[in-house]
Amino acid sequence: MTNYIIRRLLYLIPVIFGVSFIIFILFNVVAGDPAPLLLGKHATAQQIHDLREQLGLNKPLFAQYMDVVRSSFTLDFGRSWATRQDIYDMIRQGAWPSLTLTIPAFAISTIVSVLLSLVVAFYRGKGIDLFIRFLCIAGMSISSVAYILFFQYFLAYKMGWFEISGYEPEFPQFLSYVALPGIIWIVLSLGPDVRFFRTVILDEIYQDYVRTARAKGLGEITVLLKHVLRNAMIPIITYVVIQIPFLILGALLLESFFSIPGLGGITLNALNSSDFPVIKAMAVLSSIAYILFSLLTDVLYTLADPRVKLK
Amino acid sequence: MQDQDTKSLWGDAFSRLVRDRWALISLIIVLAYSLIALLASFGVGVPDWKTSMGAEYLPPGGSLWLGTDLFGRDVFAKVIHGTKIAMSVGLVTSLIAIPIGVVIGALAGYFGGWIDDIISWFITTFSSIPNIMLLISITLILGKGLTSVYLALGMTGWVGLARLIRGEVMKHKEREYVQAAGAIGGGHLRKLFIHILPNVTHLVIINTSLQFQTAIKSEVILSYLGLGVQGEPSWGTMIDDARMELARGVWWQLAGATVAMFIVVLAFNILGDALRDALDPKLKGK
Numbered sequence: 001m002t003n004y005i006i007r008r009l010l011y012l013i014p015v016i017f018g019v020s021f022i023i024f025i026l027f028n029v030v031a032g033d034p035a036p037l038l039l040g041k042h043a044t045a046q047q048i049h050d051l052r053e054q055l056g057l058n059k060p061l062f063a064q065y066m067d068v069v070r071s072s073f074t075l076d077f078g079r080s081w082a083t084r085q086d087i088y089d090m091i092r093q094g095a096w097p098s099l100t101l102t103i104p105a106f107a108i109s110t111i112v113s114v115l116l117s118l119v120v121a122f123y124r125g126k127g128i129d130l131f132i133r134f135l136c137i138a139g140m141s142i143s144s145v146a147y148i149l150f151f152q153y154f155l156a157y158k159m160g161w162f163e164i165s166g167y168e169p170e171f172p173q174f175l176s177y178v179a180l181p182g183i184i185w186i187v188l189s190l191g192p193d194v195r196f197f198r199t200v201i202l203d204e205i206y207q208d209y210v211r212t213a214r215a216k217g218l219g220e221i222t223v224l225l226k227h228v229l230r231n232a233m234i235p236i237i238t239y240v241v242i243q244i245p246f247l248i249l250g251a252l253l254l255e256s257f258f259s260i261p262g263l264g265g266i267t268l269n270a271l272n273s274s275d276f277p278v279i280k281a282m283a284v285l286s287s288i289a290y291i292l293f294s295l296l297t298d299v300l301y302t303l304a305d306p307r308v309k310l311k
Numbered sequence: 312m313q314d315q316d317t318k319s320l321w322g323d324a325f326s327r328l329v330r331d332r333w334a335l336i337s338l339i340i341v342l343a344y345s346l347i348a349l350l351a352s353f354g355v356g357v358p359d360w361k362t363s364m365g366a367e368y369l370p371p372g373g374s375l376w377l378g379t380d381l382f383g384r385d386v387f388a389k390v391i392h393g394t395k396i397a398m399s400v401g402l403v404t405s406l407i408a409i410p411i412g413v414v415i416g417a418l419a420g421y422f423g424g425w426i427d428d429i430i431s432w433f434i435t436t437f438s439s440i441p442n443i444m445l446l447i448s449i450t451l452i453l454g455k456g457l458t459s460v461y462l463a464l465g466m467t468g469w470v471g472l473a474r475l476i477r478g479e480v481m482k483h484k485e486r487e488y489v490q491a492a493g494a495i496g497g498g499h500l501r502k503l504f505i506h507i508l509p510n511v512t513h514l515v516i517i518n519t520s521l522q523f524q525t526a527i528k529s530e531v532i533l534s535y536l537g538l539g540v541q542g543e544p545s546w547g548t549m550i551d552d553a554r555m556e557l558a559r560g561v562w563w564q565l566a567g568a569t570v571a572m573f574i575v576v577l578a579f580n581i582l583g584d585a586l587r588d589a590l591d592p593k594l595k596g597k
Contacts, residue, residue, distance in 0.1 A: 011435075018436030023448075031452040137584075141524075141576035143531045145550050146569040153557040246441050253443075253532065268536075271447050279448070287439030 407465025416476030
């Protein structure tokens with residue numbers, strides 16, 4: 001297992017190369033010159049030249065790529081081009097608002113979906129099952145933007161139950177700001193989650209060991225919770241854990257809509273202003289998180305199912 | 312002989328599909344939307360969205376089923392035009408993403424070895440960057456507009472299919488019929504494209520239905536962020552307009568675009584499930 005983990009960690013190297021290459025191609029080769037954009041409309045040719053010199057944009061492309069690779073491996077991303085802020089300071093400030101929104105919402109939606117899918121599996125083929133399945137598909141067919149607009153208008157503006165937008169970092173206060181975007185997150189996740197978990201659970205429910213468990217007189221609920229759920233754990237773990245790295249980036253749409261100053265909003269601003277170092281930092285950090293968390297799922301497999309050996 | 316067998320397989324799947332009432336209704340809805348989109352692209356038999364039909368923000372009623380927008384334009388006509396945009400986004404991105412996904416996945420699965428290593432590395436790299444970030448980056452870099460939306464969605468949409476096809480081709484390449492094809496002198500390309508690929512076509516069809524609805528939903532998000540269609544209505548720009556309108560009690564643009572999108576995405580969802588049941592032999596009898 002140690003060998004496996006080391007090999008997977010070494011895989012980070014080609015992936016970071018790949019991510020920096022994609023980002024580099026997109027922003028340094030395909031995209032136009034960021035200097036005029038950063039300086040605004042009234043920049044002189046001299047100013048543009050100086051800024052290009054300062055940002056290292058006058059070097060040959062290969063040298064520029066090596067700069068990108070170097071900063072990706074040392075995780076030294078420097079300062080934002082747009083705000084001149086240190087990028088790690090920006091991330092430190094953005095992480096808290098993002099995580100206060102995404103982690104509770106993610107935890108609640110996962111727990112509710114697993115419970116709901118167990119209920120649906122218990123009543124499989126019956127009215128409740130059909131009804132919840134239809135709700136899931138119907139819920140997934142509505143645009144996330146429409147949810148955001150409608151919930152914000154109706155629950156916050158009309159009913160006044162929640163703050164319309166904004167954020168305060170102190171403990172009890174932030175709840176009133178993240179509650180509504182959190183609810184929207186949960187509503188958006190329930191459909192796909194319940195559908196996936198239901199399929200996974202039903203895949204197990206027709207197995208022989210389930211019949212054996214019933215035959216020895218166990219109740220349906222015990223069978224579901226002690227036998228089926230345990231065996232359905234591997235796909236559920238994969239599905240859940242692999243979403244975590246993307247929680248760190250925050251909920252881009254929700255944050256920008258509810259004016260939450262999180263990482264999603266920072267990323268969106270960076271994209272809009274061609275703030276290359278910030279985009280690079282977000283892409284590289286999230287791909288490192290992605291690799292680490294997919295490694296974590298593999299390790300969790302061995303805990304969920306002792307037969308799994310990592311080689 | 313072989314031809315007949317193929318026909319009966321697809322014929323069987325088709326009859327199973329239409330026997331399912333909901334799948335049939337969904338298929339009809341999808342065809343109807345396609346027809347509307349086609350008519351709208353030729354400007355035949357569809358209402359005109361460009362000219363002002365009356366005062367601003369007229370509520371629904373009379374001949375204006377969905378009222379008017381800020382410029383007095385017919386919201387229903389905008390919904391129809393949005394249908395054209397949405398269906399074209401679904402079609403074009405599928406045409407880009409699906410061939411890429413099939414070829415890349417098939418090559419990796421069939422040849423294995425260093426080809427598979429490189430392609431798997433590429434797939435992992437691609438999936439490790441958050442999708443929405445890639446989408447926004449590509450659209451911004453290529454310049455706002457419909458062409459960029461096509462390209463961005465097409466260039467990011469192939470990953471899931473490639474992974475799926477890779478796994479399936481891997482299973483198939485050891486099967487006897489492929490060995491037989493090799494024994495009578497079939498080369499790699501012949502074995503892969505003539506023999507194996509037809510056996511994974513069902514995955515492509517199921518995936519197309521998924522690709523279509525993902526594309527339609529993503530177009531709405533990109534247009535809402537101001538990156539999509541410029542200068543003509545789409546469901547996304549209509550929902551974006553609704554941001555300012557809701558506080559004034561103008562709900563019909565949001566409702567029109569949301570309901571139009573809801574119906575077709577729901578139809579694609581149900582159709583996708585039904586296609587899976589009809590085409591995936593593993594699920595037979597379940």
